[in-house]
Amino acid sequence: MTDKDKLSVTVDPDVAAAARAAVSSGRAGSVSAWVNEALHRQVDHERRLNGLERFLAAYESEHGTITEAEMADAVRAARAGATVVRGKRSHGAA
Numbered sequence: 001m002t003d004k005d006k007l008s009v010t011v012d013p014d015v016a017a018a019a020r021a022a023v024s025s026g027r028a029g030s031v032s033a034w035v036n037e038a039l040h041r042q043v044d045h046e047r048r049l050n051g052l053e054r055f056l057a058a059y060e061s062e063h064g065t066i067t068e069a070e071m072a073d074a075v076r077a078a079r080a081g082a083t084v085v086r087g088k089r090s091h092g093a094a
Contacts, residue, residue, distance in 0.1 A: 009035075
């Protein structure tokens, strides 16, 4: 068995119910396994955010601060190239 740290945590009732449902449906081996996987995802998420922050800081130090107008242009370009999978393209999309 691998080394584990035992924790005591307090969670919202709906989260506890979701964990128990995952176990009862066979999607998780135990509540501990379900929580451990969620914590792994959170660690990975924070690692990626930290990497993005470092990238943006380096980019902006070389090219200057990204402006609101540049971000709006990027959003418009992304929306223009997007494929609508269901529903209709909104009127505000370029």
